[in-house]
Amino acid sequence: MANMSLTKCPMPSQDPEIRSHNFDEVALGYTAEMAVEEAKRCLGCPKKPCHSGCPVGIDIPAFIGRVAEEDFAGAYEVLERSTTLAAVCGRVCPQESQCEGKCVRGVKGEPVAIGRLERFVADWHREHAHEAPKKAAPNGHKVAVVGSGPSGLTCAGDLARLGYAVTVFEALHTPGGVLVYGIPEFRLPKELVRREIATLEEMGVEFQTNMVIGKVLTVDELMEDMGYECVYLASGAGLPSFMGIPGESLSGVYSANEYLTRVNLMKAYRPDSRTPIAKSRAVAVVGGGNVAMDAARCAKRLGAETVYIVYRRSMDELPARKEEVEHAQEEGIIFRLLTNPVEVLGDETGHVRGMKCIQMELGEPDASGRRRPVPVPDSEFVLEVDTMVMSIGTSPNPLIRSTTPGLETNKHGCIVTNGEDGLTSREGVYAGGDAVTGAATVILAMGAGKQAAAAIHKYIQEK
Amino acid sequence: MYRIVEKTSLNPTVTKMVVEAPLIARKALPGQFVILRAGADSERIPLTVADYDREKGTVTVIFQVVGAGTMELNALEEGASLHDFVGPLGKASELDGLKKVCVVGGGVGCAIALPVAKALHERGAQVHSVVGFRNRDLVILEEEFRACSDKFVLMSDDGSAGEKGLVTTALEALIQAGEQYDEVIAIGPLVMMKFVVAVTKKYNVKTVVSMNPVMIDGTGMCGGCRLTVGGKTKFACVDGPEFDGFEVDFDEAIHRGAMYKDFEAHAREEACNLLNQEVR
Numbered sequence: 001m002a003n004m005s006l007t008k009c010p011m012p013s014q015d016p017e018i019r020s021h022n023f024d025e026v027a028l029g030y031t032a033e034m035a036v037e038e039a040k041r042c043l044g045c046p047k048k049p050c051h052s053g054c055p056v057g058i059d060i061p062a063f064i065g066r067v068a069e070e071d072f073a074g075a076y077e078v079l080e081r082s083t084t085l086a087a088v089c090g091r092v093c094p095q096e097s098q099c100e101g102k103c104v105r106g107v108k109g110e111p112v113a114i115g116r117l118e119r120f121v122a123d124w125h126r127e128h129a130h131e132a133p134k135k136a137a138p139n140g141h142k143v144a145v146v147g148s149g150p151s152g153l154t155c156a157g158d159l160a161r162l163g164y165a166v167t168v169f170e171a172l173h174t175p176g177g178v179l180v181y182g183i184p185e186f187r188l189p190k191e192l193v194r195r196e197i198a199t200l201e202e203m204g205v206e207f208q209t210n211m212v213i214g215k216v217l218t219v220d221e222l223m224e225d226m227g228y229e230c231v232y233l234a235s236g237a238g239l240p241s242f243m244g245i246p247g248e249s250l251s252g253v254y255s256a257n258e259y260l261t262r263v264n265l266m267k268a269y270r271p272d273s274r275t276p277i278a279k280s281r282a283v284a285v286v287g288g289g290n291v292a293m294d295a296a297r298c299a300k301r302l303g304a305e306t307v308y309i310v311y312r313r314s315m316d317e318l319p320a321r322k323e324e325v326e327h328a329q330e331e332g333i334i335f336r337l338l339t340n341p342v343e344v345l346g347d348e349t350g351h352v353r354g355m356k357c358i359q360m361e362l363g364e365p366d367a368s369g370r371r372r373p374v375p376v377p378d379s380e381f382v383l384e385v386d387t388m389v390m391s392i393g394t395s396p397n398p399l400i401r402s403t404t405p406g407l408e409t410n411k412h413g414c415i416v417t418n419g420e421d422g423l424t425s426r427e428g429v430y431a432g433g434d435a436v437t438g439a440a441t442v443i444l445a446m447g448a449g450k451q452a453a454a455a456i457h458k459y460i461q462e463k
Numbered sequence: 464m465y466r467i468v469e470k471t472s473l474n475p476t477v478t479k480m481v482v483e484a485p486l487i488a489r490k491a492l493p494g495q496f497v498i499l500r501a502g503a504d505s506e507r508i509p510l511t512v513a514d515y516d517r518e519k520g521t522v523t524v525i526f527q528v529v530g531a532g533t534m535e536l537n538a539l540e541e542g543a544s545l546h547d548f549v550g551p552l553g554k555a556s557e558l559d560g561l562k563k564v565c566v567v568g569g570g571v572g573c574a575i576a577l578p579v580a581k582a583l584h585e586r587g588a589q590v591h592s593v594v595g596f597r598n599r600d601l602v603i604l605e606e607e608f609r610a611c612s613d614k615f616v617l618m619s620d621d622g623s624a625g626e627k628g629l630v631t632t633a634l635e636a637l638i639q640a641g642e643q644y645d646e647v648i649a650i651g652p653l654v655m656m657k658f659v660v661a662v663t664k665k666y667n668v669k670t671v672v673s674m675n676p677v678m679i680d681g682t683g684m685c686g687g688c689r690l691t692v693g694g695k696t697k698f699a700c701v702d703g704p705e706f707d708g709f710e711v712d713f714d715e716a717i718h719r720g721a722m723y724k725d726f727e728a729h730a731r732e733e734a735c736n737l738l739n740q741e742v743r
Binding site: 171172173181209210211212215216217238239240242244248249250251252254255257258261262265266267273274275276278349350351397398399 | 486487490500504505506507531532546547548549550551552679680681682683684685686687689690691696701712714715717718719721722723726727730
């Protein structure tokens with residue numbers, strides 16, 4: 001009997017007052033009873049519109065059907081066919097614009113909570129399954145993956161399952177890419193990422209950390225000297241953008257990358273961490289994406305009394321996920337919308353003391369279709385802050401493109417591919433994720449990794 | 464991984480470590496740097512490559528024990544291994560076409576200046592070296608500098624080694640005596656480099672400085688190492704670490720370098736206490 005409730009079974013979560021002072025996970029996850037009840041909201045549509053909204057092609061009605069039957073192990077088997085990172089996706093995917101955005105139940109009421117169910121199944125599996133993942137028989141071919149973020153991990157997992165000897169090269173000292181340095185503990189516990197990587201290792205994937213490809217080894221050396229038949233470039237979009245306004249290099253101004261890396265990768269939130277971070281009273285995070293929300297919520301947890309999100313458009317244009325915005329608001333983050341910084345003001349020691357802003361209003365739509373913000377004359381004011389985090393986007397790192405002859409990139413520095421399968425202008429070299437698209441989402445990067453793995457398999461088999 | 468094959472104390476606070484890192488040794492060039500971590504929870508410490516041996520597969524770093532991180536690093540002995548060692552990062556020194564160069568080193572910065580002087584000497588350039596230390600006990604690499612320099616001037620703040628005075632005094636004297644340098648390469652504390660540039664600007668002698676700001680990843684990701692050079696924002700890790708000294712905003716770099724002073728002082732004190740307890 002289907003559950004005809006118009007709303008999702010609510011997600012238990014930490015009280016905002018309490019969670020804004022700790023780094024523990026905000027959303028606590030469904031119990032088995034909640035999961036079964038929610039799964040019964042799925043109508044099992046034969047056309048599976050949700051499935052078409054999933055970049056990695058999970059058979060969503062099939063896994064939800066098993067949850068409804070309380071066959072959680074069976075549900076995980078369905079997930080496992082399409083993804084190795086279900087515990088991650090269930091937490092960080094923008095489901096509202098993908099699978100859930102296509103759910104028929106969403107036409108009248110809320111869609112089925114596909115993300116929450118995916119998380120439940122992945123967590124259930126982690127807690128209950130103890131057998132090691134299957135290791136495929138080696139097929140004798142070597143593939144190198146550059147970057148261990150979501151795209152690289154997905155590609156490596158799919159290739160390992162086909163029997164390839166896969167080596168993943170990571171520039172930092174810990175694998176995981178943005179899952180480790182970017183997304184905070186309270187949204188994605190690092191233990192989960194560690195477990196996902198351990199699973200890949202059990203499947204035979206080799207991880208080499210501290211390897212900056214383009215510096216210590218080039219793509220050509222990987223292929224010519226080290227015998228990798230294909231290379232998948234998934235090096236992300238790691239280069240932070242700044243606004244180019246006066247005072248941006250004052251002490252106390254961070255890129256979101258630096259701020260989040262200090263907090264997440266280097267664990268600056270722990271009292272025993274060796275990594276310093278500003279002890280702030282008032283923080284302004286400039287930008288309106290998910291990364292900005294993460295930085296603001298970290299600042300709050302680090303003890304800042306006042307944390308602002310400063311965004312030049314209005315609430316409707318805010319690019320962050322609705323859920324992230326709501327969480328931030330619940331935790332007391334103040335949104336200064338239609339506001340744009342024009343100058344960072346410093347004190348006599350060269351530290352930030354304030355941010356001069358100008359009020360904006362929305363004008364005609366621009367190329368992106370969003371109404372363009374224009375400054376309101378004579379509306380400058382000063383926001384008193386002692387820390388600023390610039391979260392206005394990132395672009396791909398030039399280290400690989402500058403050391404790989406013949407690798408075509410566009411004017412933004414993104415690697416150019418043929419579209420579907422991620423083939424670059426170099427034979428045997430594939431690319432995907434943010435390195436190709438510019439900063440996007442975890443799931444799109446995973447989708448690209450999946451497609452590239454299939455294309456690499458086809459290329460090597462047909463060679 | 465990354466075994467310490469040799470550890471030598473150059474002076475009471477400066478240590479030289481030769482580290483097994485064959486892939487990096489194969490590629491490293493003067494002017495580039497590595498980032499290392501002593502243990503699994505340690506800070507990432509950027510250090511400019513002091514030497515490398517492509518055949519033995521080793522990279523040499525020289526560091527001053529200044530804070531908790533370098534204390535922890537200095538506690539590792541020969542035979543032990545570093546947890547992480549990544550590189551070679553940054554751009555190599557641009558030495559092509561230089562015929563006569565004055566290399567100015569200050570304190571532990573001499574460790575980075577030496578490979579540049581050596582490389583120039585090996586290329587047949589005329590090398591004048593001016594190195595400065597606070598006092599005689601802190602002098603490092605004197606013999607090595609003499610071996611690759613056509614002229615060598617040693618300065619100390621108190622006159623206990625070489626001549627009394629600052630490197631800038633010696634440099635200015637050389638320029639005034641008619642020495643014509645294609646370039647001055649200054650590597651040392653920010654204040655020293657700032658004043659070297661103040662001298663060379665007067666005589667319009669091109670000056671390259673090596674910047675060593677706070678950084679995390681060393682690959683362009685964090686932007687923490689940004690500097691203002693010629694009015695533009697540059698990342699020391701990927702655009703440098705060497706820059707045209709005339710263009711660098713030193714005052715800003717000095718402010719940024721002091722950002723974590725309090726935290727560092729506290730961490731240093733804790734590390735001292737910890738190490739003292741271990742000795743007992």
